[in-house]
Amino acid sequence: MRLSGAVRLPEGRVWDWLPLAIIIALALAGIIVAVIITPSFLTVDNIRAILRNASIVGIVAVAMTPMTLSGNFVSLAIGQSAMLAMVCFVALVGDGWPQPLAIIVVVAGLIVVGVMQGAIVATGLNPIIITLAAGAIIFGVVTEITGAGIVRTGDYLIGWGSGTVGGIPIQVLIFLIFTVVVSILMSRTVLGRETTLVGANRATARISGISFTRVTILAFVIFSVGLAIAGILNGAAFNQATSRSFPNLTIDAIAALLVGGTAIQGGHGSPLRSAGGALFIAVISSMMVLNDFSTGGRLAVQGGVVVAVVVLLHELRRRREVR
């Protein structure tokens, strides 16, 4: 039993970083195993492929972290929102809009859609139901408007989506930048601090003059920006979109976030961890593809890994918090 009221604690910081350290250690262990059994694993091409694969899920998981931190659980409209961004971006560019303008409009539009959900959630209603309903509505409306067809950029091809900058794929670069920006936002700014505190205890936050409404809306704004980026990136790479884009994104992003160790109840976690979670899953996935795992094998291993990691992280946190 870990019940003592007086166990000496080490300085909190170490324990804050420990779960992350463990994920990294596990990922490293995974890489070592992978290298041993897969000769082509450590090639530049494969590493780049892993990073690329982790990018979109990573951006979304990072974008959702403030929402989870603030005690608003997760969105169940992830795939639909990203799809909305992708379809809009491709449609606008295909309609002859200049790309920067299209990007601004898409980001702004997604923020509007996100803030609408955020405003409802901020009144105290359950985010899971709200986003579940919002996702169904977004999907229905977009499918209706596009007539279920493929939206294309047509004559206005966008090349940069799969380009590289200095050898680094553009989506990896954006993933990196976005992670750093959101991490700094969460750890170094007042808004970030308030987000975590609201998630840790909403009532105390209110007494301390922290507005739940403001924090929730901010979290939905960051979420929307991240999803807009994900949608635009994929739009710019594929030059086409349908209302069925991003079929698995919702589950993948939530899994990445949880594997990263952000507490689902809020008040604990960081965007950096979510990014780590996305990378970790990408490494496992790549390892299995390279070793010719069957569809079932891949899913079973991935699911097993998710279960194992979240249980491990949970136990670690429990050891730290329960006294």
Add this chain to the structure above:
Amino acid sequence: MPEEAASTGGLNGETAPPLRLGVRRLSKRYGNVQALDSIDFELRPGEVMALLGENGAGKSTLVKIVSGLVQADSGTIEIDGKPASLYPSARSQAAGVAVVHQEYSSVPTLSVAENLVLGQKGIPPIWLPRELNARARRLLAGVGLDYLDPRTPVERLSVAEMQLLEVARLLVRDARILIFDEPTAALADREIERVLAVIKRLSAEGRSVIYVTHRLPEVFRLAHRVTVFRNGQSLPPRSADELDVDAVIAMMLGRELGTMFPARGSLADEPLLRVDGLLAEGLEEPVSLRVHPGEIVGLTGQLGSGASAVVQSLAGMLPPLAGRVELKGVELSLRSRVATLKSGVAYCTADRKKDGIFAGRPIRENLSSPWVRAVSSAGWISGRRERIRSREIAAEFAIDVKRLGAAVGALSGGNQQKVAVGKWLGTAPGVILLEEPTRGVDIGARAEIYQRLRDLCSAGVGIVVASSDTSEILGLSDTIATFYRGRMIRILPHDEWTEDALVREVMHQEDEAPAEAGEAAS
């Protein structure tokens, strides 16, 4: 009552009955902390034994061992003269031990009847509502709740009713050793009466009671004997009649309590806070108050008396219906907590765990939560300035500065409360509002908190304390206002009050305006 009389109090005159509970040389260690160091403890049949001690003295560890939540490292336990093993809790329950927790263990969504059988042994696997309700009615009658419909969801009950329901539940188990862990902490005086009456009745029936509390007056009204724990060790039990408040406190602290309430300073002439005709939900009549720099104004009354409503309204948590409030000559907007906070109103709530601290977050973040904007520029937190300032506060409140990175939830209740109060220092508040500032806080930390509040006063801050603990109000305040059923009854300087007068006014037992009060109630 001499000791001999107490021992035979509820019994039939036998001279040496076996102890209901005998604990010898019990020890328990958590990590490198010796929570219990070879303590002895005894409980006679039909006896109410008060268990006193500061937080961390080992009371709750003993309660946990007796109730079977943890296992002792060494020592023996006997029940009715026979060696007993009380771990795990199922065995403890089978031996007739039952605990009334500080936090209620009723489920608000279930009915009273269901709560009564929840978790009980010997209840058939299939529940027939009719039978259940009939059984519940019998049990409720035993604790003076015969007027309750057993089908009522518990969430509609008052706090005292829940507490009594809790007791009723234990009676189902035919518990012979009842442990009350601060049962009255959240109750106002009148409700306490009901609970104490029930406890007296239980002991008269021959049940033994261990009564854990921080409230000394109750001890003398209820307990036959008193056991004091200090630093994991036990002092021999003493008959309650031999003791008085000062003696008990001396036993708990191991020193005389001369410094519990710090000396008062002198007051300025100009009021800092003017409250004129304030009316809010929970208040029947407008309230007017003055708080001077360096003054502590104590508001006291039972639950629902309006004392809390005044504080909450001033804090911006309860929108006012009428009235004008001025702070330092400027009108104070009470529309939102954000607005009052900006004007320099600090507010410490009654329920620390619920809305006083961020249990999972580090102490430093807790301390800086209300003033983090002040150590940031353009939204960027300066980690250095935050650290410096939180260290200052921690040092002032005797919080271990090396542990500022640890989660607040890991601290003892007293230290948590120090964080909950201390964080407001960083906001350079003009007025500090506190509700029940020392609920569930051990006496050592209590004295420290009182001292800090006085220190703040000498720095020119005005303080408003709402508390149902009349001795606290009397010892701490410069000016005291009494509240009853939504009305402020009287406001006078502290030296014009006596504890007796205060209690009587809060209980409202005087003859004045009973009709009025009756109206308000209806």
Add this chain to the structure above:
Amino acid sequence: MKSLKRLAALACAGALVAGAWSIPSADVKAEGTGMLEGDGKAMVMFVMTASNVYGANQIKGAKQEAERLGWDLTVFQHNFSQPEQDAQVQQYIASGAEPEVIIFWPWVADAAINAVRQLSRLAPVIQLTQEPNEQSWPYVQAYSGANQILIGETLGHMMLQAREAARAAGMEFKSPEGNLLIFQHPEGEKTGVERMKGFLAVTADEPFNIIHTEWGPNSPETGYQIGSQVVPKFKGQFDFLFVSNQQAANGIIRALKENGIAPGQDVYIVSGDCSGSLDAVKNGETFGTGIQPAAVEGALAVRSAAKFVAHGRIEGDVIQLEVEAEAPEAENTPPAKYNYMPHAPAIGAEGVANTRIWGYTADEICASG
């Protein structure tokens, strides 16, 4: 409570009356009506959701044709789920409807046998898109739709042409016959198996060296997700790619480019069917794709059903429709056992531009809903 019950009873009674009134009168089907026109009679169709390009096109084609022939067509769509389709079939049968003829696309042919059995008790069943298997043939009158083996053959021919073109362009193969990497339909899907059969048959004389078969991609995202992991593994080892459909190919092309492989130069890609953006075909990144006109498939299904109603029997084994620019008049003859829709290869921008099947352009067929 009592009044509530009464209200419910009233509502039920009312609904019953309304329901009885709305049931169409039953009529004779033994001999066939002799005419293709439906005169407003009920035809019902169970297909996948219109939120997918292929599904949307198919439904559009079917609806237009039904309107032309005067049939009252109701379409039930499932969301890529056999259990959901099963439930729809149950509920449809339960509703007491009496359709003249049923067009049924079992989402997983092997998994829809009971559904077919039940439908066949209600009205003649024309199966669509997925060919009936041995167990379901007793309950199905005729098949109408894509010829997966033919699609495989078309693919094979295009792949052979691609090899010629590559040779002509001076490309050096990693093996004498050229190394082929295959991205198939999801593992276990019958469509893929049959196409492979056709492909192998056509290329039997001059086979490719198949180095790996990867399963599953069916959208640009999944194509990219799987492609981006598989391409680095086989980088420098393949000359040709066979991709199940153009949707997936669009994702794989992205993965190729990101790995520094130029599709259309370093590697030649052929995709099985065209559902997806054709831009990659037009700009040469994909050598060629099979044009599988879903709208024609839908229209043909309605025709086959109408023909069966008109004649009450089938005649002959196979009718393979050829590619025609404009929709031919529906012939008033019995359907065959297998009624195959036309399928055309489209190679390069020119191929795409020249494609026109039953009045639809390639872009209309492949990319718009």
Add this chain to the structure above:
Amino acid sequence: MFAHAIDRLRPYALPLVVLLITWGIIAGITPSFRGVGSIFAVLEGFPLVGLAALGLAVTIIAGELDLSVGSMAALAAVVAVLTSPTGLVPCILIATLVGVVFGAVQGTLIGYLRINSLVFTIGTLILLRGLTYIASDNAPIIIQNITITDPLLDRYVVFSISSITAVTVFILAGLFLTYTRWGREIYAIGGARNEAIAAGVPRIRPLTVSFAISAGCASLAGALAATRGGSAAPQNYADLLLSGAAAALLGGISLYGGRGSVINVALGVAVLTVVATGLAARGSTAYLVQLVTGALLLTMIAIEFLAGRLTLRDTILGAGLRGHTRGPEDVDSQREG
């Protein structure tokens, strides 16, 4: 007495009104959705979505959420088909049993580890799906002797064997939850976990039981659908979680636990089925059904919210609304020595 009866009916008022209105509208605009046929059609929603919603609702009442129901149904479907040579009833029972055992283990682990079920089951959601693919060898599998499934295709006025089974399970679950010790423990632990445990409710058993029910219901749903369709495919039932959750929520099950009953679930399933089959019977597109479901959910929340704002306590919706004041988030912070 009368007041108490009103009290008990209160939580059903809103979903019942919504059901009557949607049914009215849909039947009004859809000629083929009237009469006995429509009642049969709605009842046919219970074997699949209904059972999944029921299982989910039990975990929601316990203050948890089982995300793995879709994958569990798929695995059970495969198991049922694989064991179909043993006969119709045995194979359904075996598949359900597999689910119950898995659910019991999952619930026990969640209780033992004190881990958030959302976090745990998102992993098992993926894991079970993988196992399903492995069990079915990555391809759809069919029942060899298809005639054993014949009894499932018969219809008895408004019932089929499947819907009778489902309705029976609903009734049994309702009785279990209301009148048994283990059932009330689920409410207790969902309504106020720490309080319930302090009162002597075992920490783990209610979770074991509720997750066993959840997985068992999902498995029965999968097995019934598979045997009726004569086959199972590993990719099936991915949408079951969403439609099940939507049905439970539409019926008025509070996400905060401890509230709601089987009747709520039944009403929710009926609403959802009326919308889905009613619109489908008109030939409406599948995504329109999604859109309408989403809009219904939002409307329902809006009504509850507004009604709650107007009169906080004694409205017809009050009971459902009060649940929103308690969040599940402080469960962890309250656990201390």
